[in-house]
Amino acid sequence: MSIFLLLPVLVPFLTAVVTMLFWHERLIQRRVNVVGGIAFFVAALGLLALVWRDGIQATQIGNWPAPFGITLVADLFSAIMVVMAGLMGLVVAVYSLGSIDERREAFGYYPLLHTLLMGVSGAFLTGDMFNLYVWFEVMLIASFVLMALGGQRDQLEGALKYVTINLLSSALFLTSVGILYSVTGTLNMADLAHQISSGAVDSGLATVLAMMFLVAFGIKAGLFPLFFWLPASYHTPPIAITALFSGLLTKVGVYALVRVFTLIFVQDVDYTHTLLMVIAGLTMVTGVLGAVAQTEVRRLLSFHIISQIGYLLMGLGLFTELALTGVIVFMVHVIIAKSALFLVSGIVRQVAGSYDLKQLGGLYRTNAGLAALFFLPALALAGLPPFSGFWAKLTLVRAGLETEEYAIVAVSLVVSVLTLFSMTKIWAEAFWKDRPGQDEAFQPLLSPQRIALLGPVIVLAALTVILGLGAEPLIDLGTEAAAQLLNPSEYIQAVLGDVA
């Protein structure tokens, strides 16, 4: 039994417990929060290193053999996702120090933050369908409270829509798990994969169940036409929370989709994965058009999340090793770039007092550093070389052209022009144009806050450049991970031992 599989769940859990115990000690909470964030990230890196060296890791909780107990399992894809969760956790934990108001801190912000991370981590690591549901619930409740915390009118409205639609998703997910259990008699993912691939379940029925999971996870992932909760709510909480959500929540949905549509539901790829590709195209287009229509930075970026999810789904739909490599590279890239943009816009708000493009302006002349911190991830997001997004896009485009799926490639390229367009919109309005009608000076960032806000953003922006200039290691890692995804036998073997 490997402790490394447990740590990414345990560390944020303990952090949440400890911060909760110090409910009235704000300063202690802040420190524990950072220590916990670092520990989580380190634990995640440890797990990735282990999986990279020794292959897929699995552990049976309580030593009940699979498929009877609950299995935690980490292949490279899971481990990469956990590392991303660790990175986001740490970055947001630090950024929160400089941006979350004392009142929220006094009412359980940090425990909620780490509970959310625990849920995310659990979702990436579990090898059990019902247990995945439980982690989804943990995430949902933590994110709901985080979103509503502060109780402002727009927050409540957003949170209400968020929780209602997500509960619908949960209900559908639970129903699907129930039906799947009654058909296969198991909840263990590896066992499910084994049963469906060995023909124990009618293929048509499996496809029907696949559709149910597609909708349930599709809501979480923000696919067209299920994404409504996202633009309705993401612009309401403090920006640190939005950044965290944008980095992780929809990505858990995509993770789940990738997991079930590579491991379990591959009995009728022509039907399911073609459908995925169609949805991918529509998601990209509607998302980016939504972004183009916005004049508020957070809303604009929120719609972009959706558009980018389309790219991830495109890779899953193409379903080749190169395409899945693209999914993983894109995932890493988009988590970093998108959170960087959200966090930068938080700083812009701090400095210039608004998220509204109509009221912003003039930052280019006075705040060159801030402008660069926006510009680099923005280019990365638009998939321009030599930044991280380019390689992700290139991989997907190549995978699409090689499988002769020209339509989706064309759509993805057009969408990237529109992405660029909407990024230049922020750039031209917030940075280039003169600040309309306001003569008051920009608010300078004061010293401790400065480090807490700028540090994380610099790290993320630098990563979009580093992963662009030195893309090979990530693509290498992605290729290995994709190979594991396309060959589920290794996963099944790691969980169940020799079954066939």
Added chain:
Amino acid sequence: MFVAVLAGFAAALIVPWLHGRVGDRSGWLVALVPLGLTIYLGTQLNGIANGETVGATSEWVPSLGVDLAFHLDGLSLLFALIITSIGTLVIIYGGGYLKGDPLLGRFYAYILIFMGAMLGVVLANNLITLFVFWELTSISSYLLIGFKHDKADSRQSALQALLVTGSGGLALLGGLVLLGHVAGTNTISALAAQGNLIRDDGLYGAILILVLLGAFTKSAQFPFHFWLPGAMAAPTPVSAYLHSATMVKAGIYLLARLQPVLGGTDAWQIALTGVGAATMTMGAFIAWRQTDLKRILAYSTVSALGMLVLLLGMGTEYAVKAAITLLLAHSLYKGALFLVAGSLDHETGTRDVALMGGLWRKMPWTGTAALVVAASMAGIVPLFGFISKEVFYKAAYDAPDAAAVLTGLVVFSSVLLVAAAGLVSLKPFLGTTGRTPQSPHEAPLSMTLGPLLLAGLSVGFGIVPGPVTDYVVKGATQAALNDTSAKVELVLWPGINTVLLLSFLTIIAGLGVYAGRKPLQRRVGWLDAGERIGPARAYRALLDGMLWLADRQTRILQNGYLRVYLITIVTVTTGLVGYTLLAQTDLDGALRSPDVRVYELLIAGVILAATLAVTQAQSRLAAVAALGTVGYGIALLYILFGAPDLAMTQFAIETLTVLLFVLVIYRLPRFGRISSPVVRVRDATIAISAGAMMTLLVLIVTADPARTGLTSYFAENSVTEAKGRNIVNVILVDFRALDTLGEIVVLAVAAAGVYSLLKLRPDREIRNRVSAPRSTVEMNAVSEDRIEDHITELTP
């Protein structure tokens, strides 16, 4: 060679700092970078002229077949020399032109980044690496065009250039990836050998179209040319460098480079000659009718770019030679003319030639340079422009197809360009003194050096064409033809022949047009109507259309109504799952009459009736009670199926829920029906369809007995291994303890959350209120009232 390409980028990182330290004269210092590169490239001249090539390769992203590979041959060397030498002059010039601008440091940085990117494009020996640098030129161009960032016009032009070249760039990406896929390699120098294979591939057409889209947008070919005049919003040194001498020639470079790979087919020939001829004619025809110096130059540049594409399209050995010669001549004279235009603008405060005249007396150096390079542009002996025009005419005259038409168009365009050359040189510098906003002085040395040097080269290359032919033109032509045996010679005086006669006539006619421009311009004024429906309009319409569509679709999709969202989601679920169910499964099993007992049916009936009652209830209390009945009914089913503990839980929950409801009911607004009958029918249809779909699914699933592999394991091991007699308990606390842990966390968070949400209420005037927009509306004002209602429901 890596150093050569990366030097610009590295230098860009430190120049803003350097500029801050050095101050006004920093331009001379920064120019040392491109100057050094020019010298380095100069040392390669001899070797390249002897047919050698220089290469350097380092792995970059090998898993995608992308190497940091560079390759210097004659063609690359010609472009690289233009890039670095004009870069040197432009940086020096920019230091004078933008003296005192607080952002001058950034200007240097962008120019250097651009230069590095451009060098990357012409030196890259890998398709994807080429593309990386190609896009970098677009980005740096965006920043440079928008340099005067506080002007809306600059911002728009920058965006327009970025979108047009960026879209073309993405087409190019598709084309290059396909090309690499078909050829089996991304190495450019290895592609020529695969030429036949590529041209015979089924994807050749697609590759050609995509690559041409990339090249044509970048090189401002019709109908994508309109961004180039727009890009004149950039500071003039930028126009001189990017939009005349180098970046717009990246497309030409690409065509020349890929000519041995993609060229030689009818499609190639037709596309290039057609587009090239159209661009050439149109550019020339617009150029001479402008009065803004930079617009004259921009359109004449468009025309020249058209000529280059036309020549590459002809594809004969002679035509390629002519293209290379013209390209070199054009870079020299047009770069210089732009710099002159910048000086005029800088000194007189206007760019309108109508206001200028007699400036030669006040600005003799600038004026001399201007007259010389304009003569070169007009193709007057003994300048290099004359030679280039001679070979150009001869290439058109000897064209393999449609020689007469092409020659006619070429001469027509050249006549108009002679007039344009007159407009930018004779008009401002000779004649009577004009009325300019500022009284002009000679520009500083930094700003006269460039034009004078370029003018000197135009003269030198013209009088002694031998060295430049042997060292530069020959190598470039041979590389573009991929044929080291091609003979390349240039002479100043080829003797009297038809072409020379045409050339002579061109100049006479051109001067005639210049002299009689006013009546002539009026005569063709009606043609301006054509511009109003031109491609720039199409671009605007496309952009507006896209914005309209974006706005519209977002209003429809993200309309702010939670109920519409839910309806959509449920409908999609029903449709997707229902369709798959009907199409892919065998429904026989489901339709077999299931094995049910009477009292089960009875309970089901009660549940259904209660559900119906909820929808029809006239008061909230009744609805809650009916809901409770549904819950109790389900609990009864649990009992029947042997799960009494589950049933107990369910009873407790139902009771508590009803009680809680009753407690809060009096705080809710009055109960009323707000939906119309139509809406209710719609909702009922959706609900019933969803229910029917679920029922059908469950019937199909339960047609076969459930698999219960886990149950027997739990039963066997509960006591022996887990030491517990209540299997359900053992499952919860041992077999699946992790689930329980998760659920405990959920409950704890829910409890803490309720506490926090109740306690932490926004003060009426809290600080962060400033940030939140007052409106709670998600998308549009239409839904505002409803949402306000909603909110009041929540927070009494």
